[in-house]
Amino acid sequence: MTVERDYDDLARIDRTHVSLYNDQGVYSDEMERIFYRSWIYVAHESEIPNPGDYKTTFMGDVPVIVTRSENNEINVVINRCTHRGVAVCPLEKGNTPSFVCQYHGWEFGMDGELLAVSMPRGYNEGELDFKSLGLVSAKKVESYRGIIFASLLSVPDISLDEKLRGVKEYIDMYMDFSPVGEIVVGNSGVNKHYYNANWKIQTEGSVEGYHAPVTHATAFDIMIRKMGMPDNYQGYGTKGMDGGYGNNLLEVYSLPDEAVYKRWPAEYIDLMIEKHGKERAMHVLRHRFNLVIFPNLALLEYQFRVIRPMGVDKTEVRMYHTMLKDAPDEINTRRVREHEFFYSPAAFGGPDDYAMFDRAGQGMKAEMVPWILFNRGIKSEEVDEHGRRYGGHTQETQQRAPYFEYRRLMKLGSQS
Amino acid sequence: MSANNSEQMTRAEAEDFLFAEACLLDQGEVNEWRKLFTADALYWLPYSRDVNVDPTKHVSIIYDDMEMLDERIKRLQSGACHAQIPGSRTQHSVNNVRVKTVDGVVIIDSYLTLHEYRANRQDRFYPLQTMAANCEHKLVKQDGEWKMTSKKVVLLNCDGEIYDLSFLI
Numbered sequence: 001m002t003v004e005r006d007y008d009d010l011a012r013i014d015r016t017h018v019s020l021y022n023d024q025g026v027y028s029d030e031m032e033r034i035f036y037r038s039w040i041y042v043a044h045e046s047e048i049p050n051p052g053d054y055k056t057t058f059m060g061d062v063p064v065i066v067t068r069s070e071n072n073e074i075n076v077v078i079n080r081c082t083h084r085g086v087a088v089c090p091l092e093k094g095n096t097p098s099f100v101c102q103y104h105g106w107e108f109g110m111d112g113e114l115l116a117v118s119m120p121r122g123y124n125e126g127e128l129d130f131k132s133l134g135l136v137s138a139k140k141v142e143s144y145r146g147i148i149f150a151s152l153l154s155v156p157d158i159s160l161d162e163k164l165r166g167v168k169e170y171i172d173m174y175m176d177f178s179p180v181g182e183i184v185v186g187n188s189g190v191n192k193h194y195y196n197a198n199w200k201i202q203t204e205g206s207v208e209g210y211h212a213p214v215t216h217a218t219a220f221d222i223m224i225r226k227m228g229m230p231d232n233y234q235g236y237g238t239k240g241m242d243g244g245y246g247n248n249l250l251e252v253y254s255l256p257d258e259a260v261y262k263r264w265p266a267e268y269i270d271l272m273i274e275k276h277g278k279e280r281a282m283h284v285l286r287h288r289f290n291l292v293i294f295p296n297l298a299l300l301e302y303q304f305r306v307i308r309p310m311g312v313d314k315t316e317v318r319m320y321h322t323m324l325k326d327a328p329d330e331i332n333t334r335r336v337r338e339h340e341f342f343y344s345p346a347a348f349g350g351p352d353d354y355a356m357f358d359r360a361g362q363g364m365k366a367e368m369v370p371w372i373l374f375n376r377g378i379k380s381e382e383v384d385e386h387g388r389r390y391g392g393h394t395q396e397t398q399q400r401a402p403y404f405e406y407r408r409l410m411k412l413g414s415q416s
Numbered sequence: 417m418s419a420n421n422s423e424q425m426t427r428a429e430a431e432d433f434l435f436a437e438a439c440l441l442d443q444g445e446v447n448e449w450r451k452l453f454t455a456d457a458l459y460w461l462p463y464s465r466d467v468n469v470d471p472t473k474h475v476s477i478i479y480d481d482m483e484m485l486d487e488r489i490k491r492l493q494s495g496a497c498h499a500q501i502p503g504s505r506t507q508h509s510v511n512n513v514r515v516k517t518v519d520g521v522v523i524i525d526s527y528l529t530l531h532e533y534r535a536n537r538q539d540r541f542y543p544l545q546t547m548a549a550n551c552e553h554k555l556v557k558q559d560g561e562w563k564m565t566s567k568k569v570v571l572l573n574c575d576g577e578i579y580d581l582s583f584l585i
């Protein structure tokens with residue numbers, strides 16, 4: 001009998017216990033209760049635009065294939081042959097009519113169905129049950145604005161609609177930076193990083209207003225001088241938000257109209273107004289934000305950031321660059337240049353973040369100093385009519401937010 | 417650039433240039449290294465092995481004009497580039513050098529083997545990193561000196577998982 005951990009005590013409202021970042025047992029609980037039983041980001045539809053397209057990814061430690069079948073249905077299946085455990089798909093992405101396991105030749109359809117086996121006569125009557133031997137499918141797959149989420153082992157206790165309710169307006173805004181409301185994910189480059197510490201440090205760190213003027217002083221200086229970042233951006237409605245169910249947001253700024261015209265070329269603004277209407281276009285263009293969709297996705301200005309735990313103390317982070325459909329070339333090129341400026345492994349921002357995350361991995365080895373603090377601004381939070389909590393952007397509302405859902409799922413999981 | 421087919425470079429001269437460049441980088445003579453570029457030069461590390469990749473439509477690891485390279489160098493020297501605390505030691509080994517001249521521009525193709533190490537890290541045991549790349553240097557002569565109009569470094573694993581490249585390559 002393993003002892004059940006007290007997650008209310010380990011993940012408190014204002015602090016988390018260091019064992020959440022170090023303990024193999026906590027990690028196993030997280031896999032079982034969060035990564036296999038709640039909404040996990042797997043792909044964006046633009047990554048698999050045509051029938052037969054697939055990409056492989058991971059839900060927690062589990063390798064999965066996201067496929068688009070002939071009839072344009074999206075499927076998520078576990079990349080594990082039901083015969084003897086071999087991964088049936090050896091590539092990151094591609095197009096195929098079916099998956100044929102190269103060990104003994106079992107063939108599976110895009111929805112996982114077992115279609116054929118090699119040398120079937122070697123099986124006697126009753127030895128091979130096609131129906132039960134398909135690739136294991138995720139229990140639930142749904143998407144919102146092309147963003148595909150799946151739940152692997154059980155149907156989540158909340159609908160995707162409910163899960164995203166508090167942050168949908170920001171997802172919509174992200175897409176509507178395109179004049180036609182559509183983006184293409186990953187075609188224009190994917191940064192592939194890793195660091196030697198727990199995955200939650202990147203979840204917390206994707207909406208970090210407090211570190212920016214310290215860690216990124218030199219990068220912000222260049223962005224202000226050369227990239228149209230307003231020098232007094234902190235005066236423009238910056239805030240942190242807890243959007244519910246672990247989702248949270250760092251609003252970097254929300255510009256007045258004059259500043260929008262400084263930030264973006266007039267032709268782009270005109271096109272946006274033509275397609276979206278003036279009010280909607282200006283509303284979208286005013287904003288810059290980092291949005292975490294708990295646990296493994298963050299939407300930042302020019303990227304889908306995907307967080308992949310690889311054990312308790314190693315994390316892969318992929319940044320899928322995003323392009324705006326039907327936006328002027330100039331705008332998309334600017335998204336390319338500004339993204340690589342900050343986030344590539346040789347860039348002016350990202351490497352400094354990963355240096356900090358590595359150092360967090362080092363410091364947190366000191367288990368006798370138990371607490372990671374998130375209490376900044378806890379006494380001055382405000383709540384809106386939807387129950388969303390707000391704090392200053394350099395306070396820690398965004399870092400506290402994931403742990404409301406964390407506690408809920410970790411305790412829920414212990415009951416099943 | 418006016419077509420001037422008179423400018424030629426032998427392989428030995430090309431090697432001398434690349435060895436000298438490597439030496440400046442490895443000895444931390446960054447300001448001297450910077451002077452090897454022309455004012456309109458490009459310092460480029462693509463994310464893709466595709467020779468036709470369009471840098472306006474695809475993210476690069478580095479895509480610096482000289483203004484941005486100056487910012488990069490200034491930042492590296494400021495002590496506020498935290499990924500470079502402690503800083504990297506590098507050793508650039510250059511080989512498989514080939515030279516050609518196209519429209520008055522000398523193009524040197526070479527292989528680069530790069531070793532990188534960081535001493536004095538609190539966590540100790542920083543593993544010696546080894547990187548491999550194909551380089552393309554484009555050179556013109558200005559006032560009797562060879563200058564780079566472009567330096568392109570294509571890592572063998574440019575589209576793979578990369579830990580950190582916060583040093584100059």
Ligand code: FES
Pocket residue numbers: 081082083084085086101102103104105106
């Ligand atoms: S393991 Fe896949 S066919 Fe045998």
Ligand SMILES: [Fe+2]
Pocket residue numbers: 208211212215216349353
């Ligand atoms: Fe950062």
